[in-house]
Amino acid sequence: MTVNKTTIAEVYKYVDQEVKIGAWLANKRSSGKIAFLQLRDGTGFIQGVVVKSEVPDEVFQTAKSATQESSLYVTGVVQKDERSPFGYELLVNGIEVIQQAVDYPITPKEHGTEFLMDNRHLWLRSRRQHAVMKIRNEIIRATYEFFNEQGFVKVDPPILTGSAPEGTSELFATKYFDEDAYLSQSGQLYMEAAAMALGKVFSFGPTFRAEKSKTRRHLIEFWMIEPEMAFYEFEDNLKVQEEYVSHIIQAVLKNCKLELHTLGRDTSKLEQIKAPFPRISYDDAIKFLHEKGFNDIEWGDDFGAPHETAIAEAYDKPVFITHYPTAIKPFYMQPAKDREEVVLCADMIAPEGYGEIIGGSQRIHDHGLLKQRLEEHGLSNDAYKWYLELRQYGSVPHSGFGLGLERTVAWISGVEHVRETIPFPRLLNRLYP
Template identity: 55%
Template sequence: MSHVVPVAELSQQVGQEVTVRGWLYNKRSSKNVHFLELRDGTGIVQTVVFKGNVTPELFQLAEGLGQESSIEATGLVKEHGKLKGTYELDAKDVRVIAHVARQYPISPKEHGTDFLMDNRHLWLRSKRQHAILRIRHTIIKAVRDFFDGRGFTLVDAPIFTPNACEGTSTLFETDYHGEPAYLTQSGQLYMEAAAAAVGKAYCFGPTFRAEKSKTRRHLAEFWMVEPEVAFLDLEGDMKLGEDFITYIVERVLETRAEELKICERDTTFLEKVKTPFPRITYHEAIKILQENGHPEAKVGDDFGGDEETVISNKFDRPLIVHRYPSDIKAFYFKRDPGNEALALNMDILAPEGYGEIIGGGQREDSLERLEAAIGHHKLPMEAFEWYLDLRRYGSFPHAGFGLGIERTVSWICGLPHVRETIPFPRMLNRLAP
């Protein structure tokens, strides 16, 4: 009996009889031959069914197969006669596992976005979406390999949180056995506790934002990785961030060239991602805006997508913007000793208009200053008693950041909208499938 082989390994089986299992991706037929494109998740192989090589019943069976029928094909592996490095299967037998009789909903014609999103469970089978999934997988593996290889410990942060510590407007509230609870926006505060235990910690999981935003950069549910490092300052945090992004991009370029080609990604932009990244202060970023079509930009403004695009377009690789005004940043950032009006924070902006992919910085390690910041932001002090304990019992300088997986996938793949970066996106007006 022939053995079952993944399509990706057919190059090692030339001249051998094997079996491939999968789904009918496409079919072309003539009087004497059927060309069945069979996909199995690892690739697509052309299965050639010659009329003279099979029984009349089998040849007729192949002719009637509908798209996405699941089948098992057995035959001889050959190198394609015209396409070097491509292999095909000269079939001697085809067995139908499940026949699809109805018309497949997604055809080669143009479909609207809503139609494709309604059929997301089927759209994932297309070449482009399949390629994006594989690039996403590589990015996630690179994330884990980077931190695991640098001595970090994975520490899982909770998804349910008891307090809306920064206001409820962008949090999803739920019932937790009769008490209000919220879906997490970030695991950062918990990673600060973890860093005091293991030195270098990171969490990696789903996070939730209830912003009523319809921009191409926003999802209601997304995945984020958040490292936190004891005895790290802002300078070290920026270095960690640029090393991290460079590592991810290099891994994708090394292992996913074919998938990037399917996405029609111009990789010359990605090949420029080398350390060190350009670094500018927030005030320098404001000046860039004022000189490039945003004369109204002023100190104290936060940056949206349009502003980030203008700033990043001045550079050919990711850019670090650091030291924003402390008044527009979260309460937990340490202030710059050289200028108390500034926070020791940083954002890393992806080029080509993809905006912020990393946000982080150094945390306030002084108990008194942190208490004052909580009061200044009018947050409930009792909700932060456990967080303040981290300063009461062996406080230490520390820093970290968060990287959103979906924005990173969007940038690396060159996608126009973040909805294609996650298998089943959750957006303002979409909760299905």
Template identity: 80%
Template sequence: MKTTISEAGKYVEQTVTMGSWLANKRSSGKIVFLQLRDGTGFIQGVVVKAEVGEEIFARAKELTQESSLFVTGTVREDERAPSGYELTVTDIDVIQLAEDYPITPKEHGTEFLMDHRHLWLRSKKQHAIMKIRNEIIRATYEFFNEQGFTKVDPPILTGSSAEGTTNLFHTKYFDEDAYLSQSGQLYMEAAAMAFGKVFSFGPTFRAEKSKTRRHLIEFWMIEPEMAFMDHEESLVVQENYVSFVIQAVLKNCPLELKVLDRDTEKLEKMSAPFPRITYDEAIEFLQNEGHEIEWGEDFGAPHETAIAESYNQPVFIINYPKDIKAFYMKPHPDREDIVLCADLIAPEGYGEIIGGSQRIDDQELMKQRYDEHNLSLESYQWYLDLRKYGSVPHSGFGLGLERTVAWISGTEHVRETIPFPRLLNRLYP
């Protein structure tokens, strides 16, 4: 019976064959212990010389790290094994003997590992992070599909900026200027006017010359947009979504969380509703804590960390000053100097994972914003049309996948949360 490591529990005391790679091995006289992996998981194969004979035992002894093989054996229950099972090997069919695999079970520098990212992905820790990433993506689709959202894919090549910033990657689109998308939000607003509730999931690009552990040049975002929904209702969707994803990871990735030594007790406390403080309250708190920050300034990493440390949950900071937020955010009904927006700050120093707001739905006010931000009416006429033809109150948000993976998995740097990270000094491999 051919199967995978993740399915081994279905075949206890039965003989199975698995395609696998050798992650590591150790020998104890007349027994060889093979640490096997196949992409679905890890299992130990035990080769006993007295049971398999000289030829097969010799094959086991000659196996090198990352050699590929078909291994046949009997699945046994083993409480000591991380998965609860091990394999008593009866036969080995070597596919390829790997030579001089560069990532050995010793300490390697970060740059060396990044140069060998295509191989580093095979390691147990990286495997666990990617499995958690996959579960977050799977749970995202489940959540929004169950909530009646339609997935719509915005373009990656655009003729204008979503945020009105200059941090864009420029390219030529035949005889026009084009940019790599920094957000699909504006297009998702158009989609929401057609489908009501929509979400996108795709790559975004920021040409920011940042080297912090929170930043990537290319990253993935989940961007829902909702018609007939105000800011307060959007916050409820956001906290329910994040809670749903956390519970999915706790339920479906216990082995991966264990491999990463993640403190799951902290994650188990993360459930909606999340606490909320205003920008005004956050400024006052920071000033009282000795931070040099004035009203009207945006928060940096130390500020977000200080605020998050006051809670054991993610915390919403709401109602930022208009002048430090994007042109499309709706003004607060009681104050012209602030907007109906929120950033969700993850605990444990992981920073902002969601930014969202209610969008301006008034055509004249949006024209005014165009003037204030020097936006071309020609380039943004289509976006203005959304306020001209059947405008409605609408809200949306964007969640950065890699920061969320880093937080939930307990990974310090976002470069480990994406298969092939693009950093300021890295375009290889």
């Protein structure tokens, strides 16, 4: 009889049938009469049950002697299991060892963070890390789904650039043959050019910040989703942002129930995240913080993590902080019509202390004003000649934003540190593995 070869994720198709699965042994426990194998194959985790009285002796001995993270082919009958969050288990009748692992370093006991980071290539195999990566993947899938459904075109901006969108202080510099070049900290300027050609565009790619920060919210290399939209003004931009974030939250709730359960995430907090989102102006945020006892901040200062957290705690959804002072924001942001000292921008602050996940604004579309802003920021007109030309040839009001993937994954997953939300994190003192 032919045995169905399948994956753990698809065993539900074969209830009461015999299947063969290629898997790794994540953990096990056994007595004299029964062995419980925690099996994983990349698509999920399932318990394999080996009953001594029902299998040949060599199968039971193989089950008892198999070591953590050994690779196996396991055959058995799929059974429903109401006690399991997964809903199924495997009644094992055959085991073939592919490779017997020896002295796997990450044992079921507690390990320190540095040890786990040194072994990140192996730590990824754990049930918790598997769940975070699956949620990350679902957010990426839902991102493409949302923007494709909304008529956006995916565009890939360069990673090596000759200029910096927000100055060079936090950029990694390199040589591009005989020229200076930088690793991109944002694809935004290039996406503006693409929006003038294609209307509504989005990018998804790595960005780099040479920022010497050790907080739980910061990475040196991280991934950004950056949409830009021609003929979209400030209010249009906020609407897209809140609809997009609502979409990815609902997608994770629908498609990652098991992963959220594995992480112990309180999903009731996510279930209420639906557009529209509340807003507070920078002016009102300063007043609010003073009322809360934050006397260290004055109008014209940027917000730190404690300030953002205090504001976020007043709401049960992400909140937009809008109309920041012109002086503390990048050169390309459009000033408000009636108040040139503030710009048409917004930061979206996630609940539960996860901080800013989106920064966006309406972009300056007037050639003269943009040229003035470049000069005020000490930026070279030659380096930004192409960017200025976007305002010479059919300039239109346009807007965009950037969502930091890792912070968003951390918030939705409920994990504390962004280092767990990217497969191989690059931190201030870590370039290995």
